[in-house]
Amino acid sequence: VHVKRLELSRFKSFGQTTKIPLLPGFTVVSGPNGSGKSNILDALLFALGLASSRGMRAERLPDLVNHNQSNGKGSAETTVKVTFALDDETEWSVARRLRVTQEGKYASTFYINDETCTQSQLHEQLRQLRIYPEGYNVVLQGDVTRIISMNGRERREIIDELA
């Protein structure tokens, strides 16, 4: 199982649909400061429902929509789709759409293979693939420093959550 493709629409510093194909094995993502590297990982967390808005460096979910939104309707929206290649060579996709109205109200919808689902249903299926919200398979900028400055009890709680 590996991530085969990421498709970002108006997510943070990304404009209209940006496709990022990915291969199995070891890939490095590099580029200048502020170019959008960490935003790619935020997109992954967003689509899979693995982090709070704060965990994606946004004060509230609407902050995740690209600031250049001007689609005439007065509302703004962002979508991220993650496509997995499964062991049997079939594809399996997860998507999330966040719509923000002109008054600032917002709603987020999850999709599995383009069919709506709840976040719990999604997490249920992700566990089958051994992807866990409380897991550490995504290590963000600053996580290493956070582990260092944690006190002993907080570190032990990490083991509690995994057990």
Place this chain on the structure above:
Amino acid sequence: VHVKRLELSRFKSFGQTTKIPLLPGFTVVSGPNGSGKSNILDALLFALGLASSRGMRAERLPDLVNHNQSNGKGSAETTVKVTFALDDETEWSVARRLRVTQEGKYASTFYINDETCTQSQLHEQLRQLRIYPEGYNVVLQGDVTRIISMNGRERREIIDELA
């Protein structure tokens, strides 16, 4: 005015008297992880009385003495001397000695030009040279991250202290 020489004796990872000559202008200090680069800055802070033991990554002052101490007397000590070159080409030196007894008691003594003095007397003279304990002329590993994660009030207090 510039720092002309550092002399470290049994300070942290340093053994018997290590001399480090320094020139004016732009000097880089480099080397592998754990080699002792940050310890050099800790030595500067130690001698000039600019930081608490915690600010030098030691739980208590005795932790600053090199662990390989075995001078037969059963006590351990460390000394750091900082020699400045003044504008009129004369030298001016500050030193600090920390003695730790076998029972774990410890005493620290400051010297200006090899004459004992108190920490306040030393800070008085350092101010004349525009070196301030509340200043930011020494920026330690982690200070940049600390400024970033401070809240607004703490940052404003920095200005309070300088004013």
Place this chain on the structure above:
Amino acid sequence: RLEAFHEAFDAVNENFQTIFATLSDGDGYLQLDKSEDDDISNASLNLIAHPKGKPVQRLHSMSGGEKSLTALSFIFALQRYRPSPFYAFDEVDMFLDGANVQRLATMIKQQAEQAQFIVVSLRRPMIEAAARTIGVTQARGAYTQVLGIQL
């Protein structure tokens, strides 16, 4: 439930020891600090290490790079207990000198035979160890562009 915790702790501890030895050419282990009555709800987990033949140190007094290697070894130990099909790391090599980045890159390269690794990095030994690089740029006033994938 206490048993579940100890099973997890022992497994992570074993992983930590192996991984830390590989990454830092030293020894380290996890220390569980609990009171006499075995009450783990108040227990503390400490990372004890002596990198490269130095005496055992608490995390607090280590150098920046040593702290980073210790914390990274802990993260990898957790991952090895609960493996995933893919991993995404964001600049975990920031504090490391060139030789340590190389050691880390070699370990990731070897682990990448069994899982997918997407590693954000600005460090040359990491870029050179990878099978390919995805370039990310943002021109002034424009959107993020994802450029050529080189092999």
Place this chain on the structure above:
Amino acid sequence: RLEAFHEAFDAVNENFQTIFATLSDGDGYLQLDKSEDDDISNASLNLIAHPKGKPVQRLHSMSGGEKSLTALSFIFALQRYRPSPFYAFDEVDMFLDGANVQRLATMIKQQAEQAQFIVVSLRRPMIEAAARTIGVTQARGAYTQVLGIQL
């Protein structure tokens, strides 16, 4: 005393704007957030910046490198308000990409005409901008050695 604060704040703010513009090719300023009655004992100091022509952002949502440049500019602004004869920096270039390290190194080189700078760094553009390098090593089980000073 309120006057002393405002004098310090204005001076540091002016320094911050100049320095940030040089380091990041963008604009930034210090924002004092105080209540109506001018009560500074409860006031908040925020770093407001828009690096490289991007819209104004709070520190929290910036990238790692952008946060670092902003915080560094603040530190340098404080230093320029209360100058010292020497400065010692420990790996302040950790989060920066090569181009930003270069920009920082150039600024330090220029400031070094008036003060002594002792800069711990692992980054090549910083090492190359300096007048000389002091090498620090520690052999296994031995003491720290300070080696050759190259010009």
